[in-house]
Amino acid sequence: MYEPGTEQINCNGTFIALPSLEVVRSAPKMPSDANIDWLLHIYFTRREFTRCRRLIERELNRHLNPEYLYFVQGLIDREEGNHIEALRHLQKSVELNPRNIETYKEIGRTLYLMGRFNQALGVFREAEQRSSRPDHEIYHYLGELLYRAATTQGQKELANQQQAEARSYFELAVQSGRKQESYIRLAELYRKDKQYQQAIDVLETCLHLTPENSEVLIEISVLYLKINETQKAHDRLAEVVSIERKCSPKGLLAFGAILQSRNDVDGALSKYSQIAQAEPEIAELWNNIGLCFFKKQKFIVAISSLRKSVWLSPLNYNALYNLSLIYIAFCLRKLDDMENAFVALERASRMATGQQGGGRNPLVVLNFALFCYETGRLALATEQYNRFMSQAQDLLLPTEYKFQATKLKSLLRISNQGNGILLDSADLQQSDLGENRSKELLPDELPLEVNAVVSRN
Structure with missing residues (x-):
C-alpha cells in the first residue's frame, strides 16, 4: 500500500519503496597547504578554464610554490588568444624555477605564434643549452625557425648556412622523437x-x-x-x-604525369580534366595539358594551354621553355623560317652548356642536335650529340629522351670507340641521310620536357 512521504514506484501493480541515500559523513576538507597541481592539471586538460581560473585565484594567496599556477595561467591565456598576458605569466613561472625546460618551450611557442621569430629562436637556443637530455620538440622548433630565417635571408651564403643548420636539427628531431612534422620538413x-x-x-620511415x-x-x-621510378x-x-575514394588534385596530377611518361596521352588527359573541374588555377596542370595536346599534334590547343600556364x-620556367x-617547332618551321629557328636553338644550347651563365640542361642540347640533323648540318649535329652525352652521363633521364638520343646516334652512324663517342665521317659522306631525314625525324618528334611537377607553391 502506498505510504505518503516515501518515494515509491509502481511495478506491475505493486508499490515498491525506494531506498533513501544518506550521507554517512561529510566530505573531507583539503588542508590549506595541500598540493592541488593534480587537480589543476585535470581541469586544464578538460578545458574547464573557468574552474582553473577560480582555483588559481584562490591558491595564489596561500600556495607555497605558485610556479605551476602561473604556468597553467599562461597556457590558458594563450589558448584564449591573450599572448601578452601569457608571456607575463610564463615569465613569472620561469623566474620561480629557471630549471624547468617546459616553461622555456612554452615561452618559445608563444613568441612563435606572435611572429617574433628571432626572439623565439633565442629562447629555444637557451632551452637547448639548459636541457640535460635530447628533446625532439626543441630540435623541431629550432629547425623550423632556422628554415624560416633562411627563406627570408637576403645573403645567399648565410641563407645556405641557416638551411644546413635547420636540416641538422630536423635530423636530430627524427632521431630523438616521433613527430610527423619533423619527418615532413626534413624530406x-x-x-x-x-x-x-x-x-x-625519410617519408617511408x-x-x-x-x-x-x-x-x-x-x-x-x-x-x-x-x-x-614510375x-x-x-x-x-x-x-x-x-584509402580514399577520391584522390586529391596533387595525386591526380601525379597519376597523369605517370600516364604521360608512358605515352598514354588520353589517360593523362582524363586525369587532368578531373583536376580542371575542381581546381583549374594550377599552372603545372595546364603545362602538362599543353604537352599532351602537342603530342596529339593539336598545336593551337597546346599553345593556348601553355599560355594559360x-x-x-x-x-x-618549364611552361615558358615548353612554349x-x-x-620554334611549329611556327618557324611552318613559315619555313629555319634560320631564325636555328639562331634561337643555338643560343639556347649555349646557355644550356653554361657559356652564358645558365645551368646545365642536356635536353636543350639534344633538341639542337636533332634540329641540326633535320636541316642537314651533320657535323654540328654530331658535335651537339657528343655534348649532350657528356652532360647526361650522370643524370637519370626519361625513356623518351634516351630513345631520341639512340635514334639520332643510329642515324648519324656514331660508334663508341675507346672512351669517346666518334663520328665515322666516311660513312656520313656516303649515306643517304638527306633523303630519309623527314621520314625518320618529324618536327613533332622533338623531345619536349614533360613537366611532372605536382607540388604547388
Whole structure:
C-alpha cells in the first residue's frame, strides 16, 4: 500500500519503496597547504578554464610554490588568444624555477605564434643549452625557425648556412622523437637539395607512424617520379586510391604525369580534366595539358594551354621553355623560317652548356642536335650529340629522351670507340641521310620536357 512521504514506484501493480541515500559523513576538507597541481592539471586538460581560473585565484594567496599556477595561467591565456598576458605569466613561472625546460618551450611557442621569430629562436637556443637530455620538440622548433630565417635571408651564403643548420636539427628531431612534422620538413629540405632518395627514405620511415597518410604517400610518389621510378610511384598512388575514394588534385596530377611518361596521352588527359573541374588555377596542370595536346599534334590547343600556364605563373620556367619549343617547332618551321629557328636553338644550347651563365640542361642540347640533323648540318649535329652525352652521363633521364638520343646516334652512324663517342665521317659522306631525314625525324618528334611537377607553391 502506498505510504505518503516515501518515494515509491509502481511495478506491475505493486508499490515498491525506494531506498533513501544518506550521507554517512561529510566530505573531507583539503588542508590549506595541500598540493592541488593534480587537480589543476585535470581541469586544464578538460578545458574547464573557468574552474582553473577560480582555483588559481584562490591558491595564489596561500600556495607555497605558485610556479605551476602561473604556468597553467599562461597556457590558458594563450589558448584564449591573450599572448601578452601569457608571456607575463610564463615569465613569472620561469623566474620561480629557471630549471624547468617546459616553461622555456612554452615561452618559445608563444613568441612563435606572435611572429617574433628571432626572439623565439633565442629562447629555444637557451632551452637547448639548459636541457640535460635530447628533446625532439626543441630540435623541431629550432629547425623550423632556422628554415624560416633562411627563406627570408637576403645573403645567399648565410641563407645556405641557416638551411644546413635547420636540416641538422630536423635530423636530430627524427632521431630523438616521433613527430610527423619533423619527418615532413626534413624530406622537404632533402628535396630542395635534390637529394630525392634521402627524402623518400625519410617519408617511408614516417609512414611507420601514420601508415594511411595519403599526403605522405602522394609526396613519395612525386619523389619517385623525380628519379624516374614510375612503377613505384604508381604503386604508392594506388595505395592512396584504396584509402580514399577520391584522390586529391596533387595525386591526380601525379597519376597523369605517370600516364604521360608512358605515352598514354588520353589517360593523362582524363586525369587532368578531373583536376580542371575542381581546381583549374594550377599552372603545372595546364603545362602538362599543353604537352599532351602537342603530342596529339593539336598545336593551337597546346599553345593556348601553355599560355594559360604562363598566365597563372608568369615566372614558370618549364611552361615558358615548353612554349618556346612549340613556337620554334611549329611556327618557324611552318613559315619555313629555319634560320631564325636555328639562331634561337643555338643560343639556347649555349646557355644550356653554361657559356652564358645558365645551368646545365642536356635536353636543350639534344633538341639542337636533332634540329641540326633535320636541316642537314651533320657535323654540328654530331658535335651537339657528343655534348649532350657528356652532360647526361650522370643524370637519370626519361625513356623518351634516351630513345631520341639512340635514334639520332643510329642515324648519324656514331660508334663508341675507346672512351669517346666518334663520328665515322666516311660513312656520313656516303649515306643517304638527306633523303630519309623527314621520314625518320618529324618536327613533332622533338623531345619536349614533360613537366611532372605536382607540388604547388
